[in-house]
Amino acid sequence: MKKIALAIALAFAAGAASTAQAQEKSIRISGFGAKSGVVRSFGINGEAAMLAAADQINKAGGVKLADGSKARIVVDYYDDRCTAEEGISVIRRIAGTDSLVAVGPTCSNVAEPLFGILQKKVDDKGDSGLQMPVFTDVAIKVGLARISEWAFRNVPNEMTMYSSVFYWLRGKHPQAKTVYGGVEEDFAHSRATWHVVMKDRATANNYTLLGESKWLLNDTNFATQVREMKKANADVVAISAHPFTTCGVLKEMQRQGVKPKVLIGLTSSSSMETMQGCAKQAEGMIIPTSYAPVNKEAKAASDATAKFKGSADLHSMAAWENMFILKSVMEDMKISGAKAEVQADRRKIRDGLAKLRTTPGLLGVNSRTEDREADKPYLFVQAKGGQWVVIHNPL
């Protein structure tokens, strides 16, 4: 027991030391998300993008504070293992440091409870929820920021994106009239995206819905579902699932010879994971995304992130954008940057974020909504020869 006690003490001491190594004027931004488990790549890429963005800001002189001096941005990143409990512990831990704002989490199932422990309405004295601005980069399930006035998100608006996808398809494939859905039923994000977003947007664009097949996050046998899909013989098949089951379903579709005219995928599947798992079967799949290296700025961000051993995708580039948005908010709101003023600075950042109606983004201007969500420019990518290729850019 003694040894363990010592180890615990050492571990905590190490934690304290790393947070205490403050340089001459610096401000802290904390990232958090999954860096373990099957969605580990989210955290790795998100952290790399934040570090790369901070590096770029610092090289350009840092953040200007209220007194006119400049401060460097220090980034730290916490792993929440994609669990609610750890997410809550991590945000409390971050709130206990001098960190001014938290960027995360990666998982929607962490974001829900996390936003739940934040204060619901600002200045509500009766609400003892945590008062810490959170600026989410990845967790994408629709409508989450509504939970708390301290929660902000810079994630693509799936409503707009899929609306546009189906609208675009109308013109591109006028003969396609029917839609069939496949949904990973037990995962918060994919489930909501099909039932709330895709279905609704498809019918709004005059598509006939022929049915839906459901499967679970860690299912491996999709024969029955694909058979249903085959029977429906729809022109468009929309799959709202993460890469692992997306690949499983695509492989089964190949076996059974299901070849819809158009294949649509879930936003988060437009990553390298799908290509690692089933590049051949994914060929031709169309996914709307809020990032692709289509312009100079976007390419530069991608290169900078690669230097920190992360890859650029719609998630990590949202983290990148967040850093620059936060920099300008901090300068506009004239934060003091002093350790004693942390809570006041956090409030300023929150108010600054709430006021924003537009923010600069890698693909162009992001607009921001009343309920603290973003409406980001997007483009459509298609799987071609193991790469995601931009096939339509509505900008």
Added chain:
Amino acid sequence: MDFYFGLAQLIGVHTLLGLSAYVVLLTGQVSLAQAGFFAIGAYVAAMLTVLAGWHLVPALGAAALTGATTACAVGFPALRVKGLMLVIATLAFGEGVRLFFFNFDYQIARGDVKVGPLGGEGFRQIRFFPENGWTTLEVMLFIWIFVLLVMALLWWLDRSRYGAVLRAVGEDELAAQSAGINLTAVKVSAITLGGAIAALGGGLYAHYATHIEHLSFGILLATFAIAYPIVGGLASVFGTLAAVLFVQGFLVEGLRDLGDWRNLLFGALIVLAMNLRPRGFLDAGNLRAIKRLFWGGGRGAP
């Protein structure tokens, strides 16, 4: 400081979960159903505070009662089997509960939003604590009042004849039967008590997390429930507490700054702990040593 209070809340909730498995383990039964009772408690307590507007305390009471009733009803058929069969049977029950909540919708309109559990989307906005202005410290104290009450209850039970009988059944069922002990009654009572404690923990968890969904109550949680008393040792309730501190305080939070190493060490250290201390951190031997340390050579209770 709030961070440590929050961590203490979580440790408290997990201690209740571990203690619920501890009671059942004393009778020699490995139950993976504790996550199921935990989930039942979480949903019942949350529905009572959010949908019915109850105060948390009676809601927790109702949760514990529901947990106990379910456990008692499950105990009779499940305890017909033992060993590995029981492990699988209880695992199946726990998964059954999870899948029930996966399919469970019960929403009512509250203003322009709907509240209540919604199948796979989970149950959002269980905000009894913040809405009533409880600080993190107050919530922590509230949770720990329950933890200490349960620990005291179990500590006292351990000194009662009932506690000795539980352990006797765990040692040798045949001999216990022949010594006049009604095995069914003892095992069912233990799992009922365990069900109540787990459901109490679940009720607190729901309000700690503010959002619950079926995926939070899976096999991993059930495994953690039995891991605490096994890693900590069955000699005393403090073993479970020690193991929760080790797992949640050290492996999860303490090692956070090790980054990637933390996750690798998690499994490896559990393997190592079981190799070094197969009977858990606190066994009868070092418990005596600790007693001697505190109370001098005198033997404790007669």
Added chain:
Amino acid sequence: MALLELQGVSRHFGGVRAIDGLDLEVREGEILGLIGPNGSGKSTAVNVITGLYPPSAGRIAFDGRDITAAATHRRLSEGIARTFQNIRLFGGLTVWQNLWVAQNSARDRAARGFLSRWMGGQSGAREGIGKLLAFAGLAGREDELASNLAFGEQRRLEFARALAAKPKLLLLDEPAAGMNAGEIADLDERIRAVRERGVTVLLIEHHMELVMAVTDRVAVLNFGQKIAEGTPAQIQAHSAVRKAYLGGDH
């Protein structure tokens, strides 16, 4: 008067008839020896009497009541206690606790309320257990874990545990196995002392000297059936018994 009565009791395991139509009577206050070669069905008889195996056929009565279908723990509170051939103590419990958990007699149940019997501390039981400890020669060892006792002490503790239930009938399943001469003499005394207190004893034993010395009557089993019954002297002279033990040549 018969305290325990077996009428035509059989117990089959698959095709094996471990006991087959056994009639046996244990009279109140006596010490009855039950002997027989290995595999003759002695231990099965004990397990059927205590309810661990339900009989395949036949009827068991205890103290005038039919207990054929009663559960094991019920039979104990009715007054049938036992020891095991291979000692089965609660090794992780202390000596004291081993005796404490076994206090399940009907008298104990009647004397104390449910809560005080189960939830009460150790003080209520102190006096009775003190006597048992003294009887088993384990006074002063009460805080020792049962698994840490020496072999002879474990035998004595198990004996005391059976007595903790205040039985009317005590079944001793080969209590002398593995004991030396001195320990067997002690055991002899202890069995007699128990009978003095009014407990009837059914002694299953291989050790003939002990059986012949301590019992009032002896019953002999072979191939699951009773082949002889009588006083020790009668049994010693019985030809069928000699044949069963020594083979056909004598």
Added chain:
Amino acid sequence: MLDLLQSASDGVLYGATYALIGIGFTLVFGVMHKINMAYGAASVGGAYLGLMVLKLGAGLPVPLVFFGSFLAGGLLGWMVYLACFHFIPLSSPLATLMSTVGMLLLIDEVIVHTTDGMPQNYPALFDDVMLRFGEFTLRGDLLLVFLVSVACMAGLLALLYRTRLGLATRAVSQQAIAAQLCGIRLAQVNVTTFVITGLLGGIAGAMIGAAVGTLSPLLTTPLTVKGLIVTVIGGLGSVPGAIVAGLLVGGFENVIQLYRGVTERDLYVMLLLFAFLVFRPGGLFAPAGGRN
């Protein structure tokens, strides 16, 4: 009717993977009376290690990947034995239960770290073959999985009943102490059992990888659960029982899915298990001796 038949046959073929995992659980249980919770994870780990063959030489034939998985599975089986069983006294069943759970988490996390959690494409044989009988189809790759499982079972039974090693294993599983007195070295039999189940697990992992087409750490938990269910339904310690139960569970869940949907599927599998526990607690094939 065709739907039913099709669902059932799809499921039964896929159930071969459950059967393979079930055999591993049941064998370890038969010999040591212990559960090896890390078995499913080690099997998937073996399949991952088999992929190294592809990394080393791109043009190598697919069966070599399977063979690599097979060997790696044996190695992992040995490692699991050393880390989780060798140094823990036999009298602490709870400790080995927990140590194997720890091992499960460790293997999962090692996989996650080396692959960043990304699904990995796993090669299959005959994955483009579909046998067609009118509307009715059978997956060629699953047929292969099925045949391999049957071959594994046959090989295993031959090993158990035709070799000295098998004799020793069976002796230990029935009467460990008596077997020791006859000069059988318990530790050696135990470690051999783990290596053999590990090799089998490597095959299972490879077949699962081939059947799914993708490897992911997400595979381990459902495989472990299904494997345990199959073990119980088949009868603890019974190898043929595990096979039949694997196929049964595979077919059953697919048929339920057809009629009740995926969200209720697993609920019915649990009910099936309960039904077995209540009405036939010994399982399909209760092993001789009526062990519990």
